[in-house]
Amino acid sequence: MGFWDLLAVASPPILQVLIISALGAFMATEYFNNLLSADTRKSLNKIVFIVFTPSLVFSSFAETVTLDDMISWWFMPVNVGFTFLFGGILGWIIVKLLKPNLKVEGLIIGACSSGNLGNLPIVIIPAICDEKGGPFGEHDACRKTALSYASFSMSLGGIFIWTYTYQLIHSRSMKFKALEAAEILKVPNKDLGADAETHLLEEKRRESTAIEVRAANVEDTENQVMVEQGSSNVLKENFWGRMISISRQLLEELMAPPTIATFMGFIFGGIAWLKNLIVGQNAPLRVIQDCIKLLGEGTIPCITLLLGGNLTQGLRSSSVKKSEIVSTIVARFIVLPFIGLLVVKAAKELGFLPVDPLFQYVLVMQYAMPPAMNISTMAQLFDVGQEECSVILLWTYAAAVIALTGWSTFLMWLLS
Template identity: 60%
Template sequence: MGFWTLFEVASMPILQVLLISGLGAFMATEYCGLLTADARKSLNKIVFMVFTPSLMFAGLARTVTFQDIISWWFMPVNIAFTFLIGGMLGWIVVKLLKPKPYLEGLVIATCASGNLGNLLLIIVPAICNEDNSPFGDKSACSSVGLSYASFSMALGGFFIWTYTYQLVRSSSVKYKELQAVDDFSKQPNKDLDSNESTRLLKGENQEPVAISVHSTKTVEDVEDQAVISQESSGKSEKESATLWGKFVGFLHKILEELLAPATLAAILGFIFGAISWLRKLIIGDSAPLRVIQDSIKLLGDGTIPCITLILGGNLTQGLRTSRIRPWVILGVLSVRYIISPAIGIGVVKAANSLGFLPPDPLYHYVLMVQFTLPPAMNIGTMTQLFNVGQEECSVLFLWTYLAAALALTFWSTVYMWILS
């Protein structure tokens, strides 16, 4: 199949995203006023709690089998590579371009964490539905592609709320430290009579007082040393307790992610897809409980338009000035859309040559696209949670998602050309 034919196939889903995102951006303006910040938050909660879990369950339960679960083992490894490689490249960007200290974690997180769910849910089925798609039958391709995207979304959420969460959290710690230093430096000096000589070293006639230091030890000194040693041991116990508390908090965050609606829906979808008698209860024209699957699918169909509208509305926050330098933005764009996709081709081709991947070219395509996606929208949620770098994050999102329109079209064409 010709390169330009594949380019046309790859451009259609991106144009759909641009059109619906543009509508969402217009709805978020003051002129329209439909998608205000509060409205986006409410709609996002509905998408998170109802629409996305429904879409994931419906897609996985209908198409996934036990054999599929075994053959997809490389996808979590591939996603881990995207975070590892992106994080290393982001660290290089930070060291070379030196953004403000409280933005270092945000820059690394933006380079490492791709939008592994929402955009894949849009792009993959849309490409499958094109007439010149290289992935075979439209219906079968769309169903399987939806399963790949749902599995990617479940795995991506786990990595984002563990690895990326810690990066943004570290940025908030640095931001608070800088704020504390800045507030301290701004405190006025109320001692108007003080100079380079402190009054504690002068007598009543303002003459310097000689200070003598004795090196003899007394019983009181020994007791003081014992108290100090006890205090130091108490501090070490407190530090160990703090480390344990951090570890427990980390495990608690992982458990929260595992209990998230989308993750639970993915687990249930795998169970119903892998166990044949459960599958026959809800899947198929003769299934006694097929109305449940039909209802869940109906709810899931609202996911893609809603998340695309929210995406467009959120990007309007980036239309403002910020304290992030243009070179940092260019560094993030280079990592996400030049270096990472090229590395992704090498990773997937190497895994295929070693026999780690099933022969499905659509599966290979999804693995490659995972290296090319713009930053995860959850990073914006984390910056709001920790109250750090919100404006800078919005500006990064604006430029990375605008550039994604060209980058995703180009790289999707390259991927399909390689795999066809």
């Protein structure tokens, strides 16, 4: 297929996301009576998270995944880890070069490292199979396999986001709040009626206080050693406290409905007699699989509408510097996908990947996805940088329209 033919195949899925997201954004405004208000989005997001997404994940996994597939997909968790590792390094470099506000640091590193590995792949990747003349085989088989890849990507991305990214944004938020509290406690001497004698008395008082402090420091050397030992014990307790918090968060993510649906889908797909119970024309419990598939069909439109609604807040703020936004876009959509392409080509040469070109397409596209929407949820959770987060997400998702189309077209040309 020629370049323009591939572009014609790659662009409709991205345009679908753009159009439906625009509808969601319009529904979140007063012109549509705030149909997708903040409270409505929260409620709908819970329904998608608890009901629709697990249904889509389970139905696609149980129907298409086999035990051999599970073994052959072992590189995908490694690849997702690489997206977070290399993206985090790029974000750290941007922070060191531009030195942004502390409450923006975590958002920039998080936006560079944490891609949207769930919502968008589930929408875009199966839609590639719907276009005529696609390079990934017959429509039905391609779509089922694409849903399985995207579902697995979503479960893996959720685990990394709610461990690595969560701790990253949490630590930066706590530091910002601590510094903010310290600045509030600083009360400079702005007495307009103070004369030279008053300032001289203040200086003498500071000098006498400093002498007393030095004397106290000499006398309390032994107490200082005890305090240092106590502080080291506190650091150890803080370390173990963080480890327990991370473990608890990981366990909560493993118990999340989409993750449980992934595991159950693997079990039903990998064990033949369980699969025969619900999948197939003669399956005795086929009605259960049909009901689950029906619920799963509501996932993609709801997710896309929510995406547009959540981005509207970014239109109301402009406090993030242009250089920070541009650097994040370049890192997220140019540098990181290029690194991912090199990683996947190396893995292919070493024989780590299955023959399926769609699998390789998914692996590279994982590097090219815009930032995860969960970053916005974390900013709201810690009450730090919510407007800045909305600005970053708004402009990165606007750039994603061009970037995803370009990378998708290039990859289909490369793999066809």
